[in-house]
Amino acid sequence: xxxxxxxxxxxxxxxxxxxxxxxxxxxxxxxxxxxxxxxxxxxxxxxxxxxxxxxxxxxxxxxxxxxxxxxxxxxxxxxxxxxxxxxxxxxxxxxxxxxxxxxxxxxxxxxxxxxxxxxxxxxxxxxxxxxxxxxxxxxxxxxxxxxxxxxxxxxxxxxxxxxxxxxxxxxxxxxxxxxxxxxxxxxxxxxxxxxxxxxxxxxxxxxxxxxxxxxxxxxxxxxxxxxxxxxxxxxxxxxxxxxxxxxxxxxxxxxxxx
Amino acid sequence: xxxxxxxxxxxxxxxxxxxxxxxxxxxxxxxxxxxxxxxxxxxxxxxxxxxxxxxxxxxxxxxxxxxxxxxxxxxxxxxxxxxxxxxxxxxxxxxxxxxxxxxxxxxxxxxxxxxxxxxxxxxxxxxxxxxxxxxxxxxxxxxxxxxxxxxxxxxxxxxxxxxxxxxxxxxxxxxxxxxxxxxxxxxxxxxxxxxxxxxxxxxxxxxxxxxxxxxxxxxxxxxxxxxxxxxxxxxxxxxxxxxxxxxxxxxxxxxxxx
Numbered sequence: 001x002x003x004x005x006x007x008x009x010x011x012x013x014x015x016x017x018x019x020x021x022x023x024x025x026x027x028x029x030x031x032x033x034x035x036x037x038x039x040x041x042x043x044x045x046x047x048x049x050x051x052x053x054x055x056x057x058x059x060x061x062x063x064x065x066x067x068x069x070x071x072x073x074x075x076x077x078x079x080x081x082x083x084x085x086x087x088x089x090x091x092x093x094x095x096x097x098x099x100x101x102x103x104x105x106x107x108x109x110x111x112x113x114x115x116x117x118x119x120x121x122x123x124x125x126x127x128x129x130x131x132x133x134x135x136x137x138x139x140x141x142x143x144x145x146x147x148x149x150x151x152x153x154x155x156x157x158x159x160x161x162x163x164x165x166x167x168x169x170x171x172x173x174x175x176x177x178x179x180x181x182x183x184x185x186x187x188x189x190x191x192x193x194x195x196x197x198x199x200x201x202x203x204x205x206x207x208x209x210x211x212x213x214x215x216x217x218x219x220x221x222x223x224x225x226x227x228x229x230x231x232x233x234x235x236x237x238x239x240x241x242x243x244x245x246x247x248x249x250x251x252x253x254x255x256x257x258x
Numbered sequence: 259x260x261x262x263x264x265x266x267x268x269x270x271x272x273x274x275x276x277x278x279x280x281x282x283x284x285x286x287x288x289x290x291x292x293x294x295x296x297x298x299x300x301x302x303x304x305x306x307x308x309x310x311x312x313x314x315x316x317x318x319x320x321x322x323x324x325x326x327x328x329x330x331x332x333x334x335x336x337x338x339x340x341x342x343x344x345x346x347x348x349x350x351x352x353x354x355x356x357x358x359x360x361x362x363x364x365x366x367x368x369x370x371x372x373x374x375x376x377x378x379x380x381x382x383x384x385x386x387x388x389x390x391x392x393x394x395x396x397x398x399x400x401x402x403x404x405x406x407x408x409x410x411x412x413x414x415x416x417x418x419x420x421x422x423x424x425x426x427x428x429x430x431x432x433x434x435x436x437x438x439x440x441x442x443x444x445x446x447x448x449x450x451x452x453x454x455x456x457x458x459x460x461x462x463x464x465x466x467x468x469x470x471x472x473x474x475x476x477x478x479x480x481x482x483x484x485x486x487x488x489x490x491x492x493x494x495x496x497x498x499x500x501x502x503x504x505x506x507x508x509x510x511x512x513x514x515x516x
Binding site for chain 1: 276309326335340376411415418419421469470471474477
């Protein structure tokens with residue numbers, strides 16, 4: 001019934017470093033939303049370097065540009081070709097966005113380039129994100145492999161990255177930890193559930209940088225941004241309900257978060 | 259004469275997103291240090307995807323692994339091959355570090371993978387950084403193209419990234435803005451020189467996220483970390499003296515920054 005409450009499409013921009021499991025999560029979370037929320041879900045692939053996707057893209061940037069073609073045609077290596085192909089996506093963003101705007105879906109999952117910096121620290125990411133926010137309710141999901149959160153200060157960096165994503169893309173960002181089915185995820189769970197537990201453990205780490213990280217976490221808590229960090233698993237579906245609820249809260253309640 | 263004051267080698271780990279100009283800066287800054295400080299400079303290339311480097315690497319990870327070979331031998335696309343080749347570098351880090359330890363240089367510039375997340379958000383970066391810190395005085399240079407700093411909040415994200423680099427690599431990090439010779443660099447200069455100017459301009463941006471960014475910048479100022487952000491140019495040499503002085507201060511003065 002939730003569909004009736006929402007007049008415009010919801011756009012979820014999935015961002016995260018190479019290997020964080022963005023594409024796998026996009027497919028699994030999309031399926032979960034279809035099955036559990038009864039929403040029509042559409043998939044957008046913005047990664048010109050994607051080999052294959054476990055979902056069928058409704059809009060696929062590879063129609064216009066692929067990294068493989070750029071490598072071949074322009075004689076570039078992988079590094080150069082990745083940048084050049086994202087430049088091409090940026091140049092053709094009008095066509096891409098027009099296709100996205102024409103999707104008749106309730107919930108649109110937007111999968112981004114394998115390397116997150118080609119979206120976050122390139123002009124294409126903010127430009128596309130701003131346009132999506134005009135089409136409907138847009139937010140970003142900042143995904144990290146749970147293994148990157150081994151220490152309290154490393155965990156704090158992932159929360160900081162959520163803020164970085166929010167400031168750059170100018171839409172609310174939620175941090176989630178992927179591969180929650182893997183060993184070691186439990187240790188991280190306590191920090192994910194409780195910003196207070198994270199602060200306590202940061203205090204036990206020596207050095208002024210940990211102290212500063214604690215201060216920043218405190219400030220972020222106070223602004224109640226990205227405070228809850230769901231640990232999700234595309235394998236078991238763990239954390240999907242929590243993630244969906246957080247997104248729903250943002251979309252229904254947030255005013256001017258940017 | 260400075261060489262006499264330093265008993266151990268200095269390691270500068272140059273990190274930054276694809277296209278930020280790490281490799282060009284590594285070469286130009288290295289040459290500047292040789293000519294202006296009379297130090298013996300050595301160059302380490304940790305990017306298995308580098309096509310060519312404007313410096314002659316004294317240690318080159320491509321001796322062990324190249325992205326091109328991984329693509330061919332394992333039938334991977336560029337995205338997968340980049341991750342797989344950094345995994346290989348990680349597996350062989352013992353050999354790489356042994357070669358680095360054997361360099362008879364005063365100042366070692368360590369150039370990292372084209373995509374910064376393959377260093378910052380991969381186990382290889384922190385592992386290599388920790389070992390370098392045992393060999394000598396290590397710090398990180400977090401480099402961004404000046405065009406990524408267009409608005410006060412975007413500028414603030416780059417300072418936050420310096421903190422993220424510091425927390426992940428566990429060495430002091432300095433943020434610098436590259437391509438300072440390009441148009442538009444002047445506007446950024448005021449924020450770079452004065453954290454106070456940045457705070458004032460953040461206040462003019464609407465929204466709670468900018469307010470939060472302001473709070474974080476205040477906290478970072480208070481801990482006097484990454485407060486000065488040199489705008490550098492590999493073309494003109496602009497900012498090299500300031501960058502060197504900041505690094506020298508860190509190496510001479512810092513106690514336990516991590």
